[in-house]
Amino acid sequence: xxxxxxxxxxxxxxxxxxxxxxxxxxxxxxxxxxxxxxxxxxxxxxxxxxxxxxxxxxxxxxxxxxxxxxxxxxxxxxxxxxxxxxxxxxxxxxxxxxxxxxxxxxxxxxxxxxxxxxxxxxxxxxxxxxxxxxxxxxxxxxxxxxxxxxxxxxxxxxxxxxxxxxxxxxxxxxxxxxxxxxxxxxxxxxxxxxxxxxxxxxxxx
Numbered sequence: 001x002x003x004x005x006x007x008x009x010x011x012x013x014x015x016x017x018x019x020x021x022x023x024x025x026x027x028x029x030x031x032x033x034x035x036x037x038x039x040x041x042x043x044x045x046x047x048x049x050x051x052x053x054x055x056x057x058x059x060x061x062x063x064x065x066x067x068x069x070x071x072x073x074x075x076x077x078x079x080x081x082x083x084x085x086x087x088x089x090x091x092x093x094x095x096x097x098x099x100x101x102x103x104x105x106x107x108x109x110x111x112x113x114x115x116x117x118x119x120x121x122x123x124x125x126x127x128x129x130x131x132x133x134x135x136x137x138x139x140x141x142x143x144x145x146x147x148x149x150x151x152x153x154x155x156x157x158x159x160x161x162x163x164x165x166x167x168x169x170x171x172x173x174x175x176x177x178x179x180x181x182x183x184x185x186x187x188x189x190x191x192x193x194x195x196x197x198x199x200x201x202x203x204x205x
Contacts, residue, residue, distance in 0.1 A: 016092070016093045016094055017093055017094050017095050018092070018096050018097065019097050019098075019099075020096050020097065020098045020114070021107065022106050022110045023072060024072050024073070024074065024096070025098065025107065025110035025111055025114040026110050026113065027069065027071070027074065028074070028096065028114050028117060029110065029113030030065070030068075030117055031117045031118075031120035031121040031124060032057065032061070032065060032121075033065045033068060033069060033117075034117055034118065034121040035055055035124060035125070036051055036055070036062065036065045036066065037069055037074060037075065037091060038121070038125070039051055039054055039055070040075060040089060040090055040091040041091045041094070041095070042184045042186075044090065045078040045081065045088045045089060045090040046088065046089065047086055047087065047088055047089070048062040048087070049086070051066070066087075069089075070089065073092060074091070074092055074093065074096070075089045075091055075092055076089070076090060076092050077089060077090075078090045098111055098114060098115075100115070119190075122188050122190065125186060126146070126188065129144075129186070130146075150194070158191055161191070162189075162191060165189060
């Protein structure tokens with residue numbers, strides 16, 4: 001699983017991904033904190049004031065979440081920028097990676113909070129995208145998609161489908177970004193059992 005932001009706007013971090021440990025998972029178990037990190041990865045270095053304006057939050061809240069991300073090693077100060085109390089921050093990595101199947105113990109428990117935050121952050125990004133639709137240029141409006149499919153699959157089939165989709169995404173990541181008119185594009189992929197359908201056998205709950 002990756003967090004909502006997969007592409008970094010910072011060239012220095014474009015080759016670095018981070019495997020989230022227990023401490024980092026706990027730092028990112030907050031949807032607003034994930035959105036702050038996403039902004040830095042998508043648009044490059046920024047300040048608490050700028051981030052607050054983008055997300056419609058209090059500058060003090062933005063500053064708090066930036067400090068928490070910095071303490072977790074997920075962002076770093078941008079050298080040579082800022083004066084006085086204005087601090088510029090940038091992402092330290094291209095994307096965050098968490099594999100629930102490889103986690104155990106405390107890391108698996110922390111991963112549950114992170115997964116919940118990822119889902120909430122993705123929903124908020126979708127809401128903000130929908131609000132911008134009236135202002136989107138026609139060429140983008142023609143290709144935007146909000147798709148929802150219902151499939152009947154086993155866990156093994158979901159695993160195989162996920163791997164195939166990720167291969168396509170990686171190909172576009174490697175080839176894209178240099179074309180004229182290219183902008184950061186958020187591609188959301190969710191695959192989960194319809195709520196209420198995947199439950200343990202009776203007596204195991």
